[in-house]
Amino acid sequence: MIRRLLTIVLLLGTLHPGAAPARSGGAPVVVQDPYLELRSGPGRGFPVFHVVDRGQGVDLLRRRTDWIKVRDSEGTEGWVHRSQLERTLTPGGEPVVLPGPSPESRTEHRWEVGLVTGDLEGANVVGAQGAWAMTPTLLVRADVAQLLGNYSDGWLGTAGIAHLFAPHWRVSPFVGIGGGVLNVEPKATLVQPDDRTDSTAYAGIGLRGYLTHRFLLQAEYRQFVVFTSRDDNEEIDEWTVSFVYFF
Amino acid sequence: MDRELRVLLLSGVALMSLPALSFAQAQPGVGAEQATPQVVEPRVKRRDVNPPGLDTENFEAGLFVGTVSIEDFGASVSYGGRIAYHFTEDVFAEATIGTAKAGKTSYEDLSGSAQLLTDSERQFTHYDLAVGWNALPGEVFFGGTRAMPSAVYFTLGAGSTNFAGDDHFTVVLGAGLRVLANDWIAVHLDARDLAFDSDLLGKDKLTHNLQFTFSLTAFF
Numbered sequence: 141m142i143r144r145l146l147t148i149v150l151l152l153g154t155l156h157p158g159a160a161p162a163r164s165g166g167a168p169v170v171v172q173d174p175y176l177e178l179r180s181g182p183g184r185g186f187p188v189f190h191v192v193d194r195g196q197g198v199d200l201l202r203r204r205t206d207w208i209k210v211r212d213s214e215g216t217e218g219w220v221h222r223s224q225l226e227r228t229l230t231p232g233g234e235p236v237v238l239p240g241p242s243p244e245s246r247t248e249h250r251w252e253v254g255l256v257t258g259d260l261e262g263a264n265v266v267g268a269q270g271a272w273a274m275t276p277t278l279l280v281r282a283d284v285a286q287l288l289g290n291y292s293d294g295w296l297g298t299a300g301i302a303h304l305f306a307p308h309w310r311v312s313p314f315v316g317i318g319g320g321v322l323n324v325e326p327k328a329t330l331v332q333p334d335d336r337t338d339s340t341a342y343a344g345i346g347l348r349g350y351l352t353h354r355f356l357l358q359a360e361y362r363q364f365v366v367f368t369s370r371d372d373n374e375e376i377d378e379w380t381v382s383f384v385y386f387f
Numbered sequence: 388m389d390r391e392l393r394v395l396l397l398s399g400v401a402l403m404s405l406p407a408l409s410f411a412q413a414q415p416g417v418g419a420e421q422a423t424p425q426v427v428e429p430r431v432k433r434r435d436v437n438p439p440g441l442d443t444e445n446f447e448a449g450l451f452v453g454t455v456s457i458e459d460f461g462a463s464v465s466y467g468g469r470i471a472y473h474f475t476e477d478v479f480a481e482a483t484i485g486t487a488k489a490g491k492t493s494y495e496d497l498s499g500s501a502q503l504l505t506d507s508e509r510q511f512t513h514y515d516l517a518v519g520w521n522a523l524p525g526e527v528f529f530g531g532t533r534a535m536p537s538a539v540y541f542t543l544g545a546g547s548t549n550f551a552g553d554d555h556f557t558v559v560l561g562a563g564l565r566v567l568a569n570d571w572i573a574v575h576l577d578a579r580d581l582a583f584d585s586d587l588l589g590k591d592k593l594t595h596n597l598q599f600t601f602s603l604t605a606f607f
Contacts (some may be wrong), residue, residue: 180534183521203441203443204444205475206475230438255516255544264556267516383480385474
């Protein structure tokens with residue numbers, strides 16, 4: 141299993157076409173600002189070592205986060221911030237649009253991915269979650285988590301929907317419902333070492349606070365009803381915190 | 388003067404086409420063409436695509452090798468893979484998976500025959516999901532002519548370690564140095580603490596398993 145995962149990671153790292161070293165191409169744009177500042181690296185702290193004047197053309201080579209590597213007509217290469225390149229024109233005279241965060245991202249983003257950790261009835265939770273914003277107030281979401289407890293381990297996978305009451309507020313409450321599968325595997329030292337995989341449904345309530353135009357922090361309480369194969373259903377509580385990136 | 392006129396004109400246009408306000412400000416040429424009133428106001432939406440030919444490289448994946456000091460079981464060779472996504476120049480998320488083969492405790496060595504764990508239980512396998520912060524970005528100089536972008540970063544994550552026949556919830560604290568050899572290849576030096584509760588030797592205790600690794604990664 142691990143060997144297979146490692147192979148995939150290796151393949152991703154070496155075979156992707158984007159990893160090809162030097163390329164002659166690039167998207168040409170024409171500078172409209174009085175000058176375009178080229179930095180020595182992809183970050184605001186790197187020094188400006190070259191400027192390209194208005195009316196000159198540069199080629200966009202590669203993008204990393206909000207920084208784009210460009211090459212001017214003399215072959216000088218440097219990194220330029222996205223905001224400055226949005227004030228350039230394509231050779232056809234159209235403005236250059238580069239996707240990125242804006243104040244509207246909070247209500248207009250489509251996708252969310254996040255890391256989750258917390259507590260499910262005494263067991264530690266570690267997992268990942270994703271969501272698709274069907275509308276600014278309605279999320280379709282799914283998550284998978286590993287459960288690590290003192291007496292049992294397991295995993296939990298759920299899918300559901302969530303309603304955001306005020307996505308434009310800095311801190312927004314939400315409610316959610318959904319269903320999923322819960323697997324609990326008691327540790328071998330206990331008397332019943334049989335695996336249990338049951339379906340489950342949840343109702344939850346939470347708060348999300350926007351940290352920036354891209355990140356939010358989410359706290360959530362969910363109550364699960366586990367439909368066990370025994371006579372009684374079980375009710376369990378989950379408290380989680382997640383760090384979410386949206387785009 | 389010419390510039391002031393254009394600003395005045397633009398302000399007027401911007402007020403008239405409120406739905407496309409931000410768009411009009413960004414592009415004087417297009418704004419001027421829209422000065423004549425239109426029956427149907429175009430709804431301009433940002434295209435969420437990079438221009439063709441511009442390659443976005445926010446993923447970073449690679450392999451690491453190093454050493455992990457498994458508490459009570461000595462130090463062993465550790466190896467594995469990592470994949471990161473860079474959200475901004477400051478923040479990234481990273482998934483790491485690795486494995487090592489634990490050695491013997493001093494007790495096992497001294498007693499000669501006693502074995503605390505079976506061979507398969509000695510396999511120390513861990514994974515974690517972490518958030519990283521490039522706290523100290525900068526450049527490193529190699530010789531007199533090469534300057535390579537670098538960053539000292541800190542990570543905090545949670546995951547699971549499978550060791551001694553059990554899964555342990557693991558908190559991972561790390562610090563590392565990333566140096567970009569060229570635009571898309573990076574080398575890392577990392578120090579990470581894989582901390583988890585273990586009752587293997589009879590008493591419940593928090594174990595700290597320090598891992599020092601060297602990684603080679605590629606951006607794509």
